[in-house]
Amino acid sequence: MLRVACASANPHKVAEIVDLMGGVVDLVPRPSDLADVVEDADSLEGNARLKAIAVCVATGLPALADDTGLEVDVLDGAPGVITARFAGEGATDAQNRQKMLAELDGKDATQRTARFRTVALLRFADGRELVAHGVCEGSIAMQEIGERGFGYDALFIPTDGDGRTFAQMTIEEKHELSHRGRAFRALAKLL
DSSP, rough: EEEEEOOOOOOHHHHHHHHBBBTBBBBEETTTTSSSOOOSSSSSSHHHHHHHHHHHHSSSSEEEEEEEEEEEEETOOOOOTTTTGHHHHHOOHHHHHHHHHTTTTTTTGGGOOEEEEEEEEOOOOTOOEEEEEEEEEEOOOOOOOSSSTTTTTTEEETTTTTTTOGGGSOOHHHHSSSSSHHHHHHHHHHH
């Protein structure tokens, strides 16, 4: 089995990646002393690549990275590439969700269409890459609903679901529908 370094430092993302890629690759954590990578690319794929290169160079192993963006139609696709920093540098998940609700205040359900987009990228030491994409269409709830998940999970209602937010679903239900689940399943097929 291919030994791969996980580029993410987000423990919630790492747990999801292990769930999705376990059995396909032998995933090892990124070095704990590796500085955070500045994600200043203008695309999700660019940010995933920056993280993968840094971890690949630091470990000598192939590196698995991802980047995810939430695109809200009425906000012209924002927050997009700055999803994790929507409420500002160092913003918490709760602050990002509150900013989203404030931005959509007064918008009805028909004006809350959105999608999550994930790019999963596996970078090898010789520069080769495998890239896979996953998209989940949905909408933004009027308020936070649910206790599970992280990020915007308490606000995002997937179109392919049954009306619940990601934060109301079990991890298995979320993986089946989610952008990250789709991207990593597609990457696993490429492997």
